[in-house]
Amino acid sequence: MTFPWLTLVGLLPIAGSLLVLVLGGRGGKAVALCVALADLVLGVAIWPMDSLAERHSWIGAIGAWYALDADGMTKLLVLLTVILVPIVLLAEWRVGDGRVPRRRAGRPVEADGVLPPRWSTEAFMALALMLEGFTLYVFMASDLLLFYIFFEATLIPMYFLVAGWGGPGRTGAALKFLLYSLLGGLVLLAGVIGMYALSAGRGAPSLLTSDLTGLPMGTGTERWLFAAFFIAFAIKAPMVPVHTWLPDTAEQARPGASSLLVATLDKIGTFGMIRFCLAFFPGASTWATPFVLTLAVISIFYGAFMAIGAKNLLRLVAWTSVSHFGFMVLGIFSFTTASLTGSIFYMLGHGFSAAAMFLVVGFLADRRGSALVADFGGAQKLVPVLAGVFLVSGLATLGLPGLANFAGEYLIMSGAWSRHLVFVAVAVVATVLAAVYVMLAYQRVFTGPVTEASEKHMTRDLNGRERAVIAPLIVLMLFFGLVPKPALDLVAPAAQQAMVHVSASDPAPSVSNGGK
16 A cells, blocks of 8 residues: 555645634644645645555445545645645735724724735634645545536635635625636536436446546537536636626735735646547547637736736735736647646746736735725836846746746747637737736836825835745746746646547648658
8 A cells, every 4th residue: 555645745735724723823834834834745745656546435325435636737736735835824914904893783993995804823824724725635636526626615615714804895795706607516416417327327336537538428418517617627727708706806805815825726727628628538539629619718818908007006916816817728728748748837837927027016015005007107216126026027927038927828829829829819819918018007006107006105115025935936937937848848748648548649741851
């Protein structure tokens, strides 16, 4: 029996979250950071390991198993998750400061139009660790019921992370996030029940993903089940037109919570499309390709245009992510090895750049007391280091060569070009729009004359803790931008397996070597 490495990776942060709640102010913050760092070590340690699969009978009557596994795609997303959580904990080290008693009516005291935190810093960290554990189990689950349980479980800590800390509209934003997510969960549950019924109809039921892959089903049934899974993952991704919860949530939540939401939790959407939609419903995936690619290109453009017009920096980052998820879906449903590999790698690069952008904007907003673009101006002269990391993070977001997003974006475009020329040609224009929304935001916030408001509020640059938060993200964006090969080699087999599921082959080159 092999050591249960995957169980340990997922269980450690969940157990740690309970310990932090018990300890509270008696060392809870330090314990939370130590647990997150220990899980980071474990997440890195499993990278080179093979034969990590764990399987134990769970509910025999319905063929459910406690089953975990980790291919290259899972390992990459596990790595992303365990890296970001300790960074977020350090960034939000004082998120509970300013917490005040509630009035007898049960409403928090409001000061200057901003709601104070409902709960302590330790509560935030416990919820972040719980979210980490649940998210890791989602990525590692190789049983459909186990996947679904943790898919839904992630809603609990994420809801409280949004509702407990952030802007004055955080309660409404948390409710909107919850309702959209529950809708996706209900649709997915219908799909899970449908897959179980098909499996049970062939004899002994099994909810192992390996047994459900290639399960025979009629064309109509396959298309309906594909729709159930795809809608759930499109909400999570998020794709137009089921995206509206994200900008509101990102604007009202703490930047650390938004980082975890967009950089890790939302990756469940694109992960699920590859892991389940392509594997379980290859015929329906091919049938739906024109529709899905149209939605992807609309998401790319709509997100970019909304980012250009955004008046709030947190909403701007959220809109850029809508655009980026469109690129990922474009790569997934282009059905080439290069585009699929690029989409998986893009999940990693986007995770680092989105987290960096949210955290940097959070540092700006904490100083100014506002995330509105109009409330800044000339800040580069006052906080040059903060201006520099904003620029680097923004350049990574727009896919600058040498930074992490470039390799994924290039592979998506080059892989999809040979099969879907029109869609790619339209999507390429959005890369120009990305430069517009990044540089326009930088110009409005950091350049020009120093405004009176900036001079009053932007009195300190990044401190030591904040530099320790941002430095790893900058290093990782540079490393995976300059040395993408280890990660690409890791995820290539998962992309090739997805190609096998949909019975797709890479288009032959139009010109052979040497023109022969």
